[in-house]
Amino acid sequence: MSRRRSPGRPGRDSEDLRCTLIDAALTCYTREGVAATSIKAIAAEAGVTPALLHYYFGSRDQLRQAVIDDRILPLIQAVQEKVHGAGEDVAALIGAFMDAMNAAVTANPWWPALWVREVLCEGGALREVLIEKVGRTFLQAFVQRFAAAQQRGELNGALDPRLLLVSLLGLTLFPAAGAAVWRKLLDADDLGPAEQQKHTAALLERGLELRHGL
Template sequence: MADPALPVPRRRRRGRPSGGATDARERILDAAVAEFEAHGYDAATIRSIAARADVDPALVHHYFGSKADLFTAVIDAPMQPARFLPEILDGDLDGAGERLVRFLLDLWEQPDFRRRGIAVMRAMMGSKRTANILVGFVSREILRRITTRLGGGDDARRRAGLVASQIVGLIVTRYVIELPPIAEATPDEVVAAVGPTLQRYLTGDLEG
């Protein structure tokens, strides 16, 4: 019989982290990157991600909900458009194209970011479902912000779409398929070559 003087231990709800599991969320994100990279979005499962992170699958659901929500978190965690886009787009738009290219290269040249970004891009190219998730993310977090900064309307949406297409093309050719002329160029060379194109999309004559 239990001693009534002793406190009765509270049962921890299944899937909730213990006091020592403060790094569980990051472990899950890292495991998701590895699973998406190794197996693609469709073959990766919450169970396999949980096993790689050494957590209960219920903990993955606790932090992220569905696999689609987890994939969105994998995209959002390193990029955080709400943080970097205002720095690039606020104030005078002159030079914003170069600033945007340089910022993206600074991110993608970091090994940890590049690994996560490549996993996302490969998962996207291998699954229509992940492509739709990424399109939704880019539309909501990036295109909308650029469109708003350019004043809204059809012309602004067109310009934002062109900017996004250039950025995605640069990332794929330099970091995912590593096309030699682009992959071997220095960041300064890429900024000098691509920055003016983005600047024209943002503020220049699109008909010229």
């Protein structure tokens, strides 16, 4: 945070400030939402002046675009690639997706909250980007493979193949986005990604196993 310094060019031990600034922007976006975040707030978060953000990015909009280009798109691409590398089998596909999501979330804790806020919600700042850039093809590839697997009897036929990926997102992104809330409500500091992962896998593999049915 506050790293107040005097004016003038910094010494050669300069950390990568651009990176720090983008981190600060992500923190603010996550905490307040993209729409409600001013460059003043980002500057405060980074312990720097608004003028510097101008120097680096030009304007508020360009800064937002930089955050998208530098952080968000690569993240999605990483997930896409891991999934792409999975073989023919649906189980492998789903497993790869869940693993990729868990890895992405663990490495980028800001991601889930930002996602639910700015992609899921009407008026979200990342909606267009994601939907047009990656969403459609990504989602539809899954839908087709799910449907094919159902026909081969390798996947619960009562599921709607179009909704399954949505369910998987709901079981990964949603719990991760609320992690702080759950931990507080449950007084459970030990409740980490590992427990979450195990629980979700159990639910997906076997369902609730109710004796009487819903």
